[in-house]
Amino acid sequence: MFSRRMLIAVGIGLFVAINLIVISLTSRQNFDVQGPENVLITLTAPFQLAVQRSVYFVSTVWKNYFACVSAARENTVLKQQLTLAEQIENQNRELTVENARLKKFLAFSSTASGTYVAARVIARDPSPWFKTLMIDKGERHGLKKNAPILVPEGIVGQITKVSPNFSRVLLITDRNSAVDALVQTTRARGMVKGNGDSSCSFVYALRKEKIQAGEVIVSSGLDQVFPKGLKIGTVLAVKKDHSHLFQDIIIQTSVDFDKLEEVLVYKQ
Structure with a gap:
């Protein structure tokens, strides 16, 4: 087969x-x-x-x-x-x-007068109660506590803690921040304090002072921290209460803190 x-x-x-x-x-x-x-x-x-x-x-x-x-x-x-x-x-x-x-x-x-050190923003405080950030410069770069932090648009804040290579910056919008300031046109004196958001308050401005929306607020230099004449912001709203000695003034900061990537540290 x-x-x-x-x-x-x-x-x-x-x-x-x-x-x-x-x-x-x-x-x-x-x-x-x-x-x-x-x-x-x-x-x-x-x-x-x-x-x-x-x-x-x-x-x-x-x-x-x-x-x-x-x-x-x-x-x-x-x-x-x-x-x-x-x-x-x-x-x-x-x-x-x-x-x-x-x-x-x-x-x-x-x-501008003085010496400046450029630094990068490397971190931000995630807490809604504090307005701080970290920069990549510290003692090795000549930075010290209370040194002013600036950008071309105006004042950012000041250093509160410094390590060899990094520094913590307290923003002027923080509730613990205060900057001696004045109205650029009328020279009315006051203090800029943070509101914990994107705005600040111009406090201790006497009720008799004529302050209007749109006027520019600058540093006075009397706090021995920030140089004189640096822009802080513009007046948003003014409220006068006849029962109060001071005016209630809200200002909008000239710096957009949400977009900060680089800053200048002023070395006194």
């Missing part, structure tokens, strides 16, 4: 042999197909067509597969290049914005 594998092998061998004979016969010039040869060609032609189409189909699928694989790889590489380009573009934007800020700092420090 012949095994199934042997029968399949014999069948394939006969099929290949018949195809070779047919190809040899049909390749002759002026060959007239007749008799048994005509029958042979008739029987094998459909198989040859099927084999040819199968080979073409497999070849096409194989080429398309490699084309898809190549396109997928190229797409991955292009995505990586696009991501890198976007990162570089974003870094360039950040450098442009930072360069503009530092130019303002340089212009301010070159026109």
